[in-house]
Every structure is written in structure tokens, then in C-alpha cells.
Amino acid sequence: MKENRFTGSLRTGFAVLAALLLAASPVTSWAAAAPADATAWWVMPLLLLVVTFFMGIIAVLGGVGGGVLYVPIIGGFFPFHIDFVRGAGLLVALSGALAAGPGLLKANLASLRLAMPVALVASSCAIVGAMFGLALPAHIVKLLLGVTILGIVVIMFTAKKSDFPDVPKADALSTALGIYGIYQSPDKTMNWQIHRTIPGLLTFIIIGVMAGMFGLGAGWANVPVLNLMMGAPLKISVATSKFLLSITDTSAAWVYLNNGAVIPMLVAPSLIGIMLGSFVGVRILKVAKPSFIRWMVIGILAFAGGKSLYDGIKAMNAPHPTSTHTQEASHHGK
Amino acid sequence: MANEKNVASEEQLLYATWLEKGMLIGLVLIVISFALYVTGIISPVVPLDELSNYWNLPVKDYLAAVNNNFLHLQHPPTGWAWLTLLGKGDFLNFLPIAILSGITMLCYAVIVPVFMKKGDKAYMIMAIVEVLILALAASGLLKAGH
Numbered sequence: 001m002k003e004n005r006f007t008g009s010l011r012t013g014f015a016v017l018a019a020l021l022l023a024a025s026p027v028t029s030w031a032a033a034a035p036a037d038a039t040a041w042w043v044m045p046l047l048l049l050v051v052t053f054f055m056g057i058i059a060v061l062g063g064v065g066g067g068v069l070y071v072p073i074i075g076g077f078f079p080f081h082i083d084f085v086r087g088a089g090l091l092v093a094l095s096g097a098l099a100a101g102p103g104l105l106k107a108n109l110a111s112l113r114l115a116m117p118v119a120l121v122a123s124s125c126a127i128v129g130a131m132f133g134l135a136l137p138a139h140i141v142k143l144l145l146g147v148t149i150l151g152i153v154v155i156m157f158t159a160k161k162s163d164f165p166d167v168p169k170a171d172a173l174s175t176a177l178g179i180y181g182i183y184q185s186p187d188k189t190m191n192w193q194i195h196r197t198i199p200g201l202l203t204f205i206i207i208g209v210m211a212g213m214f215g216l217g218a219g220w221a222n223v224p225v226l227n228l229m230m231g232a233p234l235k236i237s238v239a240t241s242k243f244l245l246s247i248t249d250t251s252a253a254w255v256y257l258n259n260g261a262v263i264p265m266l267v268a269p270s271l272i273g274i275m276l277g278s279f280v281g282v283r284i285l286k287v288a289k290p291s292f293i294r295w296m297v298i299g300i301l302a303f304a305g306g307k308s309l310y311d312g313i314k315a316m317n318a319p320h321p322t323s324t325h326t327q328e329a330s331h332h333g334k
Numbered sequence: 335m336a337n338e339k340n341v342a343s344e345e346q347l348l349y350a351t352w353l354e355k356g357m358l359i360g361l362v363l364i365v366i367s368f369a370l371y372v373t374g375i376i377s378p379v380v381p382l383d384e385l386s387n388y389w390n391l392p393v394k395d396y397l398a399a400v401n402n403n404f405l406h407l408q409h410p411p412t413g414w415a416w417l418t419l420l421g422k423g424d425f426l427n428f429l430p431i432a433i434l435s436g437i438t439m440l441c442y443a444v445i446v447p448v449f450m451k452k453g454d455k456a457y458m459i460m461a462i463v464e465v466l467i468l469a470l471a472a473s474g475l476l477k478a479g480h
Contacts, residue, residue, distance in 0.1 A: 084393065094435065264371060
């Protein structure tokens with residue numbers, strides 16, 4: 001009964017989110033065609049606040065980071081240029097990780113010893129990814145983002161998880177670095193260790209580049225690598241991944257910040273909305289129906305990824321889409 | 335193997351304490367600075383009702399247009415140029431954003447002495463290298479653009 005009522009409320013919330021995105025879509029096309037002085041300036045940040053609030057709820061319930069929902073949805077349905085959306089996406093993912101990090105570290109769920117070598121690789125590569133991302137034309141980024149998001153959908157469909165992966169013997173590198181610990185759950189306490197450290201670290205090269213290039217938090221990739229490849233228990237992997245984002249996204253965020261790809265009017269409402277949504281999401285997590293929410297997140301990502309891919313392909317066939325905007329804005333601003 | 339008690343290490347707890355403080359300061363400041371910005375208490379460089387003409391531009395064009403139309407600086411405001419514009423409502427918001435982006439560097443710096451005290455050279459070096467990498471990212475030396 002409670003679940004049915006909850007599911008009904010969530011469906012209503014989803015319908016509201018869809019309606020808001022549809023409301024934003026005409027603004028997108030209109031904003032691309034002409035100066036946007038016909039609408040009050042506060043409409044877009046308010047819309048952003050409401051959408052990111054729902055996004056925050058869905059992200060918590062669906063077990064994904066805010067960034068992976070934020071970039072394709074805001075990039076696909078709002079008038080902001082993808083450069084600014086990626087910068088804001090990184091800051092959204094970073095803030096979520098910063099908020100969760102202290103608690104996870106204090107509870108010894110996130111492991112600093114596991115995170116530090118991984119972070120070294122991922123944060124360096126995120127800088128490279130961010131520089132690539134800002135150097136590439138917007139339509140190429142949208143195209144690649146669409147492909148990546150659809151790839152994430154496939155990973156979410158197929159990836160298995162293991163609460164306690166079997167690690168018969170720690171490898172030499174993790175032993176030398178002392179990467180091990182104790183995991184306590186209500187029903188058992190166990191020692192954990194990891195293996196395949198070098199392949200794991202090499203995989204984080206790709207994850208770091210993608211996080212920086214697309215402004216995505218990379219929890220969707222961190223968790224399977226830490227859990228299935230390196231053999232950390234699932235909860236340790238999830239917590240360490242969340243903490244890891246606070247380091248990986250920091251390095252990329254600086255590149256976006258220093259290159260001017262941050263607009264406070266986009267960043268601040270997004271941070272506030274997604275954090276308020278996360279607080280509400282945590283409260284209703286207890287009565288949520290995980291399978292329904294998981295399917296909903298997969299559906300949203302597939303739709304947003306498909307739109308990003310479509311926008312990228314469409315823009316490739318359009319003649320020089322940005323030069324006229326520059327002239328219009330320069331002229332209008334004078 | 336590991337300690338028999340599930341207790342976080344000294345450096346992990348120290349890192350968490352600094353991270354918590356920095357995160358709270360950054361989040362509180364971003365709410366305050368954004369309120370000062372949108373209420374018009376501190377006037378922005380780009381007037382609020384004109385901002386929508388610019389946010390759909392690629393970053394390079396956006397910076398050029400904002401500089402050309404409002405700031406009239408020798409170069410568009412990239413890198414740490416926002417520090418000189420903190421008196422403007424929109425650029426004031428860069429301060430909490432920089433705090434949120436910079437706290438990790440500080441957390442790494444404070445755990446270096448702990449690793450040194452423990453004689454954990456590998457992690458001490460890793461922490462120092464991470465600080466240098468983040469400092470490089472924050473320095474503004476890395477330029478990118480379309």
C-alpha cells in the first residue's frame with residue numbers, strides 16, 4: 001500500500017520533471033534563434049532549481065551521481081551552451097562528493113589508502129580530458145556524450161555486482177601499498193584486500209579522461225572497476241567511488257573554472273536544487289521500490305543520451321552554428 | 335592483516351575533518367554570494383536581464399562578448415582574473431566555487447606530515463604529487479579552447 005502510494009507519487013514527480021523539460025525545450029530552440037530578452041531573467045534559474053531538485057531525488061533513489069543525469073538533461077533541454085553545462089556538471093558532482101566524503105571517511109566505508117593511488121591517475125587524466133573537452137567543437141562533444149551516456153545505459157543493464165568479491169590473494173602492488181581493511185556489516189565482519197591493481201589503475205586513465213571531457217561524475221564506472229575488477233567489497237567500492245569523485249572532479253573543475261566555463265547563474269541553482277533533492281531522496285529511499293527507480297533512471301538516461309546524440313548529428317550537418325550567435329550577442333550587448 | 339577494529343586511520347580522520355570544514359564554508363558562502371547576486375545587492379558585470387543573451391555561446395565567444403560589451407579589459411577574464419572582480423555580484427560567486435574546488439588540495443597537504451611521521455614514504459610522495467597536480471590544474475597555466 002505504502003509502496004503503491006510512493007510509486008504513484010514518484011510517477012507524478014516524473015511527470016512534473018518531463019513537463020518541465022518539455023517547457024524548457026522551446027526555450028532552447030528560441031534561445032538559439034534570437035536574443036532571449038523577452039523572458040524574465042529569473043525564469044531559467046527557477047526552472048533549473050525545480051528540475052535539479054527532482055534530479056537530486058531520482059539520483060539518490062537510482063543510485064547514480066548527480067553529474068551523469070545533469071549533463072545530458074540540462075545540456076539537451078536547456079539553452080545553456082554545453083561548455084557551461086559540463087563545468088556546472090563537474091561542480092554538481094564535486095559538491096555531492098564533498099558533502100558525502102567526510103561521513104564516509106569517518107565511518108571507514110571510504111578507504112583513503114585505496115582512493116589515493118586511483119585518484120592520482122584519475123585526477124591527472126581528468127585534466128587532460130577537460131582540456132580535450134574544451135578544445136573540441138560542441139557538436140562533437142554532444143555526439144560523444146550521447147554515445148557515452150548510451151554506453152552507461154548498457155553498463156547499467158548488464159553490470160553485475162558482488163557484495164563480497166572473492167580475492168584469494170592480494171597482488172604485490174596492493175600488498176606493498178598496504179591497501180586492505182576491515183568491513184563490518186550488521187551480520188558479518190570481514191577483512192578485505194584487492195587484486196589486479198595495475199589493470200585497475202590503467203582503467204582509471206580512461207575513466208578520468210571521460211569524467212573531465214564530459215563533466216560527468218564517474219561513479220557509474222568507478223564502482224564496477226573497484227568492485228568487480230579490483231575486488232573491493234561493494235559498499236567499500238561505492239563509498240570510495242563517491243569520495244574519489246571529490247578528487248577527480250576537483251582537478252577537472254579547475255580547468256573549466258580557469259577557462260571561464262563557469263556561469264554562477266547556472267551553477268548556484270543547480271547545486272542548491274540537487275542538494276535539496278538529495279536530502280529528500282535519502283528520506284524516501286526507505287519506501288522506494290528499487291527496480292522501478294532503476295528502470296526509470298535507465299529510461300531517462302537513454303532518452304537524454306539519444307537526444308544528445310541526435311543534437312550532435314544534426315549540428316554536424318548544419319553550417320557553422322556558432323558564429324552568428326557571437327555576432328548577435330555582441331551586437332545586442334552593446 | 336588490518337587492525338582488528340574497524341577504525342579509520344589518523345590521516346583519514348584528519349582528511350575528513352578538513353574536508354568537512356571546507357565543504358561547509360563553501361556551501362554556506364555560495365548560498366550567501368548567490369543571494370547577494372540575484373537580489374541585486376551587489377551589482378553584476380553582466381546585467382541579470384541580459385545574461386540570457388550570452389549563456390548559449392561557446393565559452394570563448396562568451397568571454398569575448400562579455401569583455402567587449404562590459405569589462406573592456408585587455409584580455410577576457412580567464413584564470414585568476416576573477417579575483418580582481420570580486421566586487422561584482424556574478425564574480426563574487428567564484429570565491430565559494432574556488433573554495434569548494436580547492437579544499438581537496440588543502441586536505442592532501444595536511445596529511446603529508448602524518449605520512450612523514452609514520453615513515454610511509456609511498457603515500458607521502460603520492461600526497462605531495464597530488465597537491466602538485468591539483469596546484470597545476472588550479473594555476474591557470476593550462477589553457478584550452480575551441
